[in-house]
Amino acid sequence: MKREDIRQGDGGGGDPFDEFVSARYQALLRGAYLITGDLHDARDLLHDALARVYPKRRTIRDLGAAEGYVRTTMVRTHVSRWRRTRREVLTSAPPDSPAAQAAEPDGQLAVALAGLPRRQRAAVVLRYYLDLPVAQVAQELGCSVATAKTHLARGIKALRQELEPVRELVGRDH
Amino acid sequence: MTTEDGFEEELAVRLGARAARVGAGAPVAELRVAGRRRLRRTVAVRGAAAVAVLALGAGVLTQLGGGGSAALGPAAAPSRTPSPTPSDGRLVQRGAENDILVTRVLSCPGGSFASAVPIGLETPQPELSAAGQTVEHIVRDGYDDHYFSTCRDTETNTLIVRRNPGPTGLDAAVAQALAPWPAVKVKFVDTPSYPSLLTLAREIRAEAGDWSATYKVKIVNVEIAVDGTGVIIHTPQAETAREQLIKQYGHLVSVGL
Structure with missing residues (x-):
């Protein structure tokens, strides 16, 4: 039926x-x-x-x-x-070539993202590009909220280390 | 605004700018063809699995002395010990059979339902069996994200449906499906859904290496509790690691040797 x-x-x-x-x-x-x-x-x-x-x-x-x-x-x-x-x-x-990425717009971001483990990278994209709440990030990653927060924190820390020197230079230019 | 907030906002903007470089029309026809191909493959695999399991079931019944006469002698009476190998091909698709460390549990619990058997096994009560099969198919098709399992209690002619108690319409659908069998009773039991427990079990399994390397906790096996109440982690370090494991994964987890 x-x-x-x-x-x-x-x-x-x-x-x-x-x-x-x-x-x-x-x-x-x-x-x-x-x-x-x-x-x-x-x-x-x-x-x-x-x-x-x-x-x-x-x-x-x-x-x-x-x-x-x-x-x-x-x-x-x-x-x-x-x-x-x-x-x-x-x-x-090897990871994405920095030389190849440098030719792209915002190659620094590409290199920094490529350096992240995949779970961290996915967590960062879900949270900061798609603007999903942490609970939904956890659901889509298939992990607990605590684990998702850990991935996000580690991902952001690594990205900050890679990207912040550039921010400082930009700040000095202005 | 803190530095942290500023960085995260800037990251969001840069991610958006990077993503905006990608633009493409949707190849709908190509995707439809790929989808059909996958559907055909899935149907073929399920069919083959069902045939194989039926053949296996027929072999088991033959070894037991003829399935049709099962009720004639005590040796062939329905087992009080639930079987982990139901004969329904769809059931075999369910679970984590490919995850070595996640035990797939399809049998029904004993305890107060000592005669409960999983839907799909032979039973001397054809009405209960047919009602169970119907319920199983309906909830799998429409409510799989909220469903754990259905078992039969042959002593009380009752179906025991374990499901997430949210307002999903599952209970009403089951009640409606059972209309042709007025003698069959139904009992709903609140449990987390099977997919949610499977997700939790897989997460634990995925992080077993971290537990071993970081805390010297060797997770030997992860098992979905047969009554749907949670996930059982088996580790030789159960006594010392129990609190930490439950703190990490929540109270759906229990820890044993």
Whole structure:
């Protein structure tokens, strides 16, 4: 009975998946870009998360909730990829090249973000770019609020160490 | 404004500026194709898993002396010890079977419900079994984020539904689903949801290395309590580390050897 009811609902209106993707793709991609630090990785991460949403597309009623689900999927996938590959990352894949990043606008920020562990980086992006409350950051990271606060505090401390010398120079120029 | 606030505000602005460099149209058609591909793969994997589990269940029943005649002899009577391997393919999808340190628990608790068995196992009470299956599917489909498990109490012809007690409509949906079986009773038990406990268990598992390296606390196993009341951390340092572990992860956690 339930299955029949769901199928009857298919015919009416546009596909919620299409509507969701059209509305939120760019915002999600931007978040993914900050979390991964690489546009290609960001696209992979986002597309993988959206593919997971597709089977549940008929249940999409609240765009905010669906966006939260996609973001959570991206964050956790990103962190778990790190868990699986961190040995290789530590030994064979160097961090983003400072020289390459320096050519970008705000390359200092890119380098500083790249230097953060992935959980800290994701926490910083969720809190300071997406402006999520700490409780939601914890939920999306899949950890306790206390742990999320620890990630945020450590991330901010590391970023401050990397970025504050630049701020001081800027201050002297003015 | 403090220096700290100023830095955080500036960071937010710089993150926004960096993100604004990314602009792209949504490749909806491509994403739809990828989604369909993933859906087909998921269905195929679930189907294969269900077939494998059914085959395993059939083998077990054969070894027990023929499933259909289970009620005829005491040796084949429904076990009072819950089984961790239910025969429903969907149930097998649930849980943390890939997490070595997180034990997946699907069986039903004993105690006052000594005859409780997990939904999906054979039962001599077809009405209770059918009602349980229906409830299981409905809550999994619509309320999975608030649901822990459903068990049968064959002695009282009762379904025991463990779920988050929030105002989700789950209770009403279960009551409505049971309308075709008026003799079947239902008892709701307040527990955290399975996904929330799984998240907590995985977090603890993920941080096991830190506990070992920092505090010399070796987390051997993380287990979701069978009655849904919380998460059990097994460590040889249970006595000395209990307070610290509960302080870190909250009172849903209990610590044992």
